[in-house]
Amino acid sequence: MIKARIPPENSDANLQSYAEVYKNFSWSDVEKKFTWYETGNINIVHEAIDRWAGDEEKSKRKALIFEKGGKIREFTYSELRDITCQWANLLTEYGFAFGDRIFVFLPSCPEVYFSMLACARLGIIFCALFPTLGYDEIESRIQNAKPRGIITHPDMFERLPLHAMSTVEHVFLTEGPLLNLFPSEIVVQKTLQEMPKRSATRWVSKSTPLYLLYTTSGSTGPPKGVVHCHGDMVGHLLTGSYVLDLKDDSIIWTDGGDPGWVTGIVYGMFAPFLHCVTSVVQGDRFSASTWYRTLERHRISVWYTTPRTITRLIEAGEDLAVRYDFSHLKHLATVGETLSPEQFYWAKDTLKHAPHDTWWMTETGMICMANFPSMSIRPGSMGKPVPGIEASALDEQGEPLPEFSMGELALRPGWPAMMSGLWQDAVRYQEYFSPNNWFLTGDMVTKDEHGYYYHQGRNDDLIKLGQRDTGPYEVEQVLSLHQAVAEAVAISVRSGTENPMFKAFVRIKKGFTASKRLNLEIKNFVKANFTPEIPLSEVVFLDELPKTRSGILLRRVLEARDLGVPSGDHTKLEE
Ligand code: ATP
């Protein structure tokens, strides 16, 4: 645990006095900020779009800026209302209504956002699929959610499981040509223009399902359809303000934000729109210069990124970074995995902003732990619980542990964005809760004497080393210190009755050659710098580590490969 303490840089943060606000916090105070608090008419799209589109000044604000291949498309709040109403009218025309499920399987494009928002407007449950998902993964999701419609693009059709799509009555293509594979195919482009720019909004309740997102945690059984509801907006609004520090004139870029990932839905779309600010989406594949240029060109003021992206920028060198102007940047935050002290100090020195690590998961629906802009940062820590969240580290019996003991991170149910269930799976939903009513995250943490939490890996990744549990993260940290290692990831491997072991995957730096000798040297390096007892079975050299387009490392792909089970179409991850 690193003892450094970095004082806050931001003196006008939305959340000023964490301790006081945490103590006196009440979710009903946040609810007062919504129009439904007075009217009783609830729908997230009304709060995120229509409310602003009906305001003279705010209607002209840019809601979405989408860039791909050098082409920029921009949409104001008023345009977003018109387009999403047209989409909603189109869906209504084809008989879609409250409670139906629609899958959105598209490459990165503005239509992803239009269609998700149109569904929400009508009380239809949308499910955005990662554009890189494979045939089998889509099939299992279709079987579970039984969508009546899919919104897709002709380029994606090869991965649609044709034989398993009997519930799908209509396939909407954002562009032609028709595929002539399904009884009802609609090219949206043409029909959309004829649709009226106003449509009725379906009023719902806070517990009406809004979207479904699949997670594969736990590794046994089919993927779990996490259900999120319209009432999540209360959590989106609060964390957009307190954690991401959104202000009236903010321009936010959530760059790990493909909507197949919950971060793209919540912080690439809902939280910015609920704050009436501009959200930028960069649809191009990663390159350091594209990323820096995006920050500069779009005058990004809030950047919500990932530690892996920072690693990739580190690799591109400081010389590149200094050529760009980041003077508009006011707040930098990360999510997805531990932000290492190395990544932290690099960003702080090179980008001139300390990254604020945040923690949450698909199931929590909103950021739950964070380094707040007005709070000192302890590098390596994921911060403290968001006001309204009660957190604890629990032992195996479900009892809270004292400071500095590693336990499972647990949250007390009752925050507004917590998943409302698993689609068609009440049994597995119950497994998330301890007998004494804690939501169990599956992540291991320790807490220091000041209440800061430190992520220690996932509980199914830990291996006992003598008296203490060791996680892959610690192995990765040591690996990354070796001079030949550019990137490293470790997984824990359990086969039959044998003791669990770590297996490491390493991408080596340019100038080094993969050889048996280097392999042995790296293994010995880990033993020498960690402990000779470390159960490291193997170091595997890979040219590329499997990642999503936004740079999130797919540990699960490595685990699946190791077990010899299908891991999806990760070959297209960088496309
Ligand atoms: P799946 O559930 O499908 O296996 P996943 O758990 O990676 O995938 P997400 O819900 O997107 O899917 O990720 C949540 C997980 O990401 C957390 O449980 C945690 O393990 C990890 N995580 C998120 N933020 C952080 C962070 N700041 N530090 C460390 N780990 C983090």
Ligand code: MG
């Ligand atoms: Mg998970």
